[in-house]
Amino acid sequence: MRLRTTMALVASAMTLAALGAAPAEAAEGAQRLSGPATGDPDVFLTYVGCDALFGAAQPPQSRLNLGPYTAPMGRRSLGLVPAAPGTASGPFTRFASLAGLDTTVAVASTSGSQGVSYVMAITSDNLPGTAWRGRAALSAPAGSWTTVSTAATTYDWTLVELGTLAPLGSSETATTADFAARHGDGAGFAVTGFGCDGAPFNLDAVRGSGSTFDFEGTTLATGVAVDRRSVDAGQSVSLTGRVTDPSGRVTGDPLVLESRRPGGAWAPAGDLVLTGPNGLARVDVPVTETTEFRWHRPESQYADEGWSDPVTVTVAEAPAALEGAKNK
Template sequence: MNRRSLLAVLATVATAAVVTAAPAQADSTVTVRGTSFPDAGAGFSYVGCASLHDRGAETLAPTIGFGPALPPTGMRSLGYDLAGGSAMGALFSVDSLLDTTTASLAAYAEDGGSGVAYVGYQAPADGGTNAAWFGRAELVLLPGGWQEVDATDLFYVWSKRDMTTGALLEQGPELPSDVATFTAAHGGDAPGLFTVGYGCDGAPFSMDTLRLGTPGGVTTYDLEGMATSTAMDMAGEQTAITAGERLALRGTMQVTAGGTRVPGASLILEQQAFGTTFWETVDVVDGADPTVTVEPLRRTLYRWRFVDRPLAEGSVSSPFVVEVAPVVEARVDGGRVVGSAIPAVPGTPVTLWRSLDGGDAEPVARGVVGDAGVFEVLMPEGRGRFYVTLPAVPGSLPATSAVVLPQPQGTTP
């Protein structure tokens, strides 16, 4: 059995899911999102307290949160409330038991608790078999504060067992011994595993800050909330409408790893109106189908925001720009063209255009939008098809009215 195969078998004894890649060879920190370890040298263990194999069949239900006390690293920790008799914690699969000088876990229990640590070791003489030595050490978690336990510093009671069945093959020394002493008496260094876990007494606890490595090469695993991704579910980064039109804005929010949705999540639609520098809430909607209908009158930026919470970290979508053109209405009133622009932009120039027999239009008169958004332009004599245009101004797109025709003589407009 080669070294990698041995690590896989040993790890399976402690838990069904673990990553066994080696940690980085320099001090570093890895952020673990929820219960999904990245490609790193650590994972979670679920073991029996009386013996490694004798663990319960309960459904594990972790909680992610900010409390009850600020963890050693980051803002969140992972909590468990087990039935008792089993321990949940950290699993470290290593290529060398003796070269590994750090394999630790920090834990917190408001009223204290108990746990267990294991070390797995296959002596060189047992290579190619299912036999391996397992050391066991009981742990006590004192109440009211975070405590870090390093499995490489503990003294263990050893027994040789069949890795697949758990059957006892040989009892080790009566007195506990550390890893270095025991391996020296049984053929020297080898690959193996360490576990540190709590919950044996059924007391709720939190854990955080797994550390693994050698001096100058320790990797810290910070247990944090799930990372989320929030997006505006619209084509492109902007759209254009006419004032008075309604636009349905849809969003999406998902957990970055795996694409799942945070249960019971809400999304906030925020807007930054033209001329402002702050974001204000438009609406708060269910994250399952986040849709809000808006009716902006000027250029407006919108974004979806998921608020940071214990389970998952907050996220914000990229801004979505809605450009707005004013509504321009015009009609003939005697020798004038009068009309209005909504929204009103006082001082905006107004141009009256005329086209003859389908030819190119030419400007024939000009005016300005007044304070109330109304305007009037003198109409030149003669036939033609007339319309009014307004140029783009800050916050508004250019706009064009419908075609207006001169009134026939002898009629009342």
Template sequence: MVLGVLGALLVPSLSSPASAAGDATVVVRGTDLPVGGPIELSYVGCARLYERTAEVPQPFVGLGPDQAPAGERSLRYDLAGGTALGSLSYARSMASTTTSGLSVQAPRGAAGVAWVGYQEPADFGTTTYWFGRADVSAPAGAWTSVETTGLTYTWSRYDMATRRAVGGATAAPSTLAAMIAERGDGPGFRTVGFGCDGNRFALDALRVGDATGTTTYDLEGLTTTTVMAARPAPRGTVLTGVLRDGSGEQVVRGTLVLERQVAGGWETVQVVPAEAVDATVTVAPEQTTTYRWRFADRPLAEGSVSEPTTVTVAPGQETSQEPTQQPTRQPAQR
């Protein structure tokens, strides 16, 4: 997971709010937001932008809660308090951004913060920016859409090189649009997040857009692939199940279900852990039987099924119907 830390902003590298004309939805697997895209995850201080706690945020992908705003899943956090995690977007022209925000759900409600950084034309070529801060909140229990473009911010001037406020330099509370109307347009960033009060929360439907369209980021679970390999053994056939996520890594707490084909569908033969090592079962059916490995859909990752493999038994061959290990339990339906 990459978290934006709002270091020294290099104006030429700032992204445009939208990559193409028209509205679009981008499916994000876990926390893997597109590298170099207009939006990323942020982790910032609630009272002061750069004053964050030392904890390492641990993301959890889960179904819902309730009906997620985009897709089926959301990204959840339970922070210690004092810091906020959410979305961060950059723009060459802050005036061009028409929408920037996200959706949040918190069982007990949640307090968060929005920050905006903006460089007026008089400061071009320097590391001085205006920073604006605004409190945000979400009520208990329901998904809430939080929009940052219309917020009223409290303003101070910061030196991005030293990450310190420029002494005594403030502006009256106002929206970013009012600041731009008074001082001129320029580049900058917006970030909004939750966790300031330590209440757990879920995020989904991160969005950023301009006049050409809005891009919404649907936070979903990992994709998976399941592959079966078969090889002969002295007392049967060894069936190996290989479970990987979309990046080629093993799935945390992954288990595979070995199934055999029967009239009307498939039945469970055995459930085998597949987290540390690949799942392996030796089978010796009495008659020709078709098998497959299945990874059951769960909150963290989407399910997948291997291509079937048929173990052929020659006429008159004496074998045992059961695998070398007895079935353990039915697959968890989560």
């Protein structure tokens, strides 16, 4: 899973003057994501340099996690593993009003995490070809989730030339609302990220530009197949299990076979079964009486537990048993 590159930010910086229109409206309620892609042009995850917005940066690895701690929304969050120190990863948010900007993101790290937040804006007192750049260092302590808000953050602001991003004067310090009150309101974008120290961290509950995103598990489907549905007592059947994601790709998740007499209670029929090179789980099971089988997919970091539909293997009655039944 990949985050958007900083090229998207370069394009945004070069077209700040065209951001007067309000961002697209998002549907009410949180949108559930199973990876870093939001599908929203106004809010997405990216990575930037910690020392310079468009400085050198490396993409992190990403994966879903249960936790850490108690996730602020749902049960899971998006874990990010920096490739090296010096890169901050987190949400990009486009805004139409600096005075009303309030992007928030929840972050957690078992070792703590250092981050940075940038704001680029064009206000009513900007000369053509210039923009205001705000920067603030961030810190998230270990032990719990921390919610970072752009509206509550104090930035160091510098007027820069848009073509080169070279500073054009001394800086000043203010929150986004106070800065808009001094220099006029305007449009722009904000990026808030963590991982500057190279430590892994998790993100959740991203809110901005009218959207809210909750990182949750992938929806998986588990299927079962049996080589024959009717056997003599004591014969074996071969059962295979297949786990697929929403695109139909076989994931290779390990499975546990469960069995029961028809109408009885389900119970494990063996240990966890690892999949082969083809991504399928397979076991051979002797059957002494008519039995139902199904596969159980245990809960994982990236998906909830699930079960396949059951299949029934019928055991034919032995001839002697049938003859005895007739003579009764």
